[in-house]
Amino acid sequence: MQLAKAGKQVAVIERHESVGGGCTHWGTIPSKALRHSVSRLIEYNSNPLFNDGDRSRHLTFSDVLTHASAVIRKQSRLRGTFYDRNGVKVFHGEASFIDAHSIKVTREDGSVDQITTKQVVIATGSRPYTPADIDFDHPRIYNSDSILSLKHDPKSIIIYGAGVIGSEYASIFRGMGVKVDLVNMRDRLLSFLDAEISDSLSYHLWNNGVVIRHNETYASVEGRDDSVVLHLESGKKMRADCLLFANGRTGNTDMLNLQAIGLKADSRGQVRVDENYKTEVDNIYAVGDVIGYPSLASAAYNQGRFAAQAMLSGKCPSSLVEDIPTGIYTIPEISSVGKTEQELTALKVPYEVGRAQFLHLARAQIANTQVGSLKILFHRETKEILGIHCFGERASEIVHIGQAIMQQKGSANSIEYFVNTTFNYPTMAEAYRVAAINGLNRIF
Ligand SMILES: Cc1cc2nc3c(=O)[nH]c(=O)nc-3n(C[C@H](O)[C@H](O)[C@H](O)COP(=O)(O)OP(=O)(O)OC[C@H]3O[C@@H](n4cnc5c(N)ncnc54)[C@H](O)[C@@H]3O)c2cc1C
Numbered sequence: 396m397q398l399a400k401a402g403k404q405v406a407v408i409e410r411h412e413s414v415g416g417g418c419t420h421w422g423t424i425p426s427k428a429l430r431h432s433v434s435r436l437i438e439y440n441s442n443p444l445f446n447d448g449d450r451s452r453h454l455t456f457s458d459v460l461t462h463a464s465a466v467i468r469k470q471s472r473l474r475g476t477f478y479d480r481n482g483v484k485v486f487h488g489e490a491s492f493i494d495a496h497s498i499k500v501t502r503e504d505g506s507v508d509q510i511t512t513k514q515v516v517i518a519t520g521s522r523p524y525t526p527a528d529i530d531f532d533h534p535r536i537y538n539s540d541s542i543l544s545l546k547h548d549p550k551s552i553i554i555y556g557a558g559v560i561g562s563e564y565a566s567i568f569r570g571m572g573v574k575v576d577l578v579n580m581r582d583r584l585l586s587f588l589d590a591e592i593s594d595s596l597s598y599h600l601w602n603n604g605v606v607i608r609h610n611e612t613y614a615s616v617e618g619r620d621d622s623v624v625l626h627l628e629s630g631k632k633m634r635a636d637c638l639l640f641a642n643g644r645t646g647n648t649d650m651l652n653l654q655a656i657g658l659k660a661d662s663r664g665q666v667r668v669d670e671n672y673k674t675e676v677d678n679i680y681a682v683g684d685v686i687g688y689p690s691l692a693s694a695a696y697n698q699g700r701f702a703a704q705a706m707l708s709g710k711c712p713s714s715l716v717e718d719i720p721t722g723i724y725t726i727p728e729i730s731s732v733g734k735t736e737q738e739l740t741a742l743k744v745p746y747e748v749g750r751a752q753f754l755h756l757a758r759a760q761i762a763n764t765q766v767g768s769l770k771i772l773f774h775r776e777t778k779e780i781l782g783i784h785c786f787g788e789r790a791s792e793i794v795h796i797g798q799a800i801m802q803q804k805g806s807a808n809s810i811e812y813f814v815n816t817t818f819n820y821p822t823m824a825e826a827y828r829v830a831a832i833n834g835l836n837r838i839f
């Protein structure tokens with residue numbers, strides 16, 4: 396869009412039948428729409444005002460998928476109209492390089508188009524990592540793409556991989572009343588998070604009945620007619636109605652014929668770029684999941700725009716913010732930006748902690764969203780905000796208030812902002828005032 400707005404002639408090549416990318420069709424949007432419905436279901440069932448007391452409302456995975464599909468259609472149609480309005484031509488087919496200035500587009504019916512161009516952006520995203528020793532064609536073995544075609548209503552599921560995808564889907568399935576076993580290869584959940592937040596997630600999943608097994612690796616996955624058995628290297632065996640394998644992603648580069656342009660992807664299918672999102676080939680750029688970290692839709696939007704600016708002027712005028720926020724849509728939700736307590740301690744930074752518990756906030760009491768807290772980490776001498784960690788409903792929205800202050804330069808980044816400003820009341824934003832006062836009271 397940035398290039399089209401600058402008057403360039405732009406074409407998009409997409410192999411899927413509609414635009415929007417994996418983000419819209421298989422990743423961010425469906426998982427968030429599913430999570431939203433499940434979270435409302437939990438709220439409904441736990442609120443005596445709305446349920447009739449002795450019977451819980453039940454939704455199947457296909458019920459919530461129907462709602463998600465409607466959101467996907469709206470998002471995809473919207474993006475289609477953006478392209479139409481701005482004269483961006485969409486070619487539907489599989490793209491591969493002929494040389495650095497020519498691309499072959501192979502349509503589903505086998506017919507071929509050839510496009511010649513001055514510059515190219517590779518934005519082919521990623522797909523679930525699917526090891527060859529697991530039979531993903533088995534009707535009970537899924538990855539995070541195929542789970543969206545789940546037709547039956549499982550009573551139990553094993554989720555292998557307790558990364559962001561595994562943890563989010565554990566919340567979704569458990570919220571629908573499915574028995575969930577979550578298998579983690581590491582010794583704690585989402586170890587990049589502040590330890591208190593990761594512990595809180597573990598506690599809430601455990602408290603809701605999710606069985607989490609840490610430090611486990613699969614030996615084999617056995618698909619049976621009526622179930623799936625997971626054999627672990629530790630000798631344990633687990634059985635469930637189906638299995639979701641959610642353990643990492645691979646960049647979509649294998650179909651691109653990169654050798655034709657002298658580029659090579661790494662073992663995870665990713666290509667390397669410089670600070671201008673330029674690959675080792677002069678006129679070829681890459682953005683999004685295909686370049687690896689941070690592999691987020693949030694960052695990919697910016698990367699696309701930055702790359703376009705570099706293509707126009709030779710240089711990116713800006714770069715991604717250093718502290719990229721994390722929004723994890725588990726139930727409860729998690730969001731953080733900046734340093735964790737563990738990182739600050741290792742760096743020997745004299746920080747202090749300010750906390751607000753949601754259960755003390757009027758807005759949370761009204762909304763019945765009392766699980767959660769906001770934690771602000773700040774420098775005890777300069778009062779500079781160093782990290783914000785939020786756990787609970789709307790965490791991924793709440794974190795942005797603090798992020799805006801944290802990104803201010805010099806003394807404008809100060810926890811004192813939150814005690815000196817006036818927030819609407821009652822709001823969840825009030826958590827910042829409460830946490831700031833709590834933290835500043837610790838300074839002596
Ligand atoms: C389950 C899940 C949940 C997620 N949740 C979040 C979240 O909450 N927040 C967040 O920020 N990020 C989230 N992500 C990550 C996010 O979806 C990705 O970071 C984002 O989609 C990357 O955008 P992209 O443009 O690089 O690739 P994609 O969105 O994957 O799009 C790539 C497109 O390229 C097409 N393509 C690939 N190869 C070819 C080819 N050879 N020819 C033509 N077309 C091709 C594909 O069909 C696809 O449409 C999630 C991911 C998953 C899987």
Ligand SMILES: NC(=O)c1ccc[n+]([C@@H]2O[C@H](COP(=O)([O-])OP(=O)(O)OC[C@H]3O[C@@H](n4cnc5c(N)ncnc54)[C@H](O)[C@@H]3O)[C@@H](O)[C@H]2O)c1
Pocket residue numbers: 524556557558559560561563580641642643644645662663689690691721722723724
């Ligand atoms: N809310 C969010 O922001 C959100 C939600 C869901 C997914 N995502 C994105 O999806 C991805 C998370 O994927 P995940 O939860 O499956 O796993 P993960 O990235 O947490 O990885 C799980 C494990 O698989 C390994 N691994 C990763 N890729 C591999 C590969 N190609 N080959 C072998 N091993 C590999 C990793 O080292 C790790 O041990 C991330 O890119 C994340 O940014 C983000």
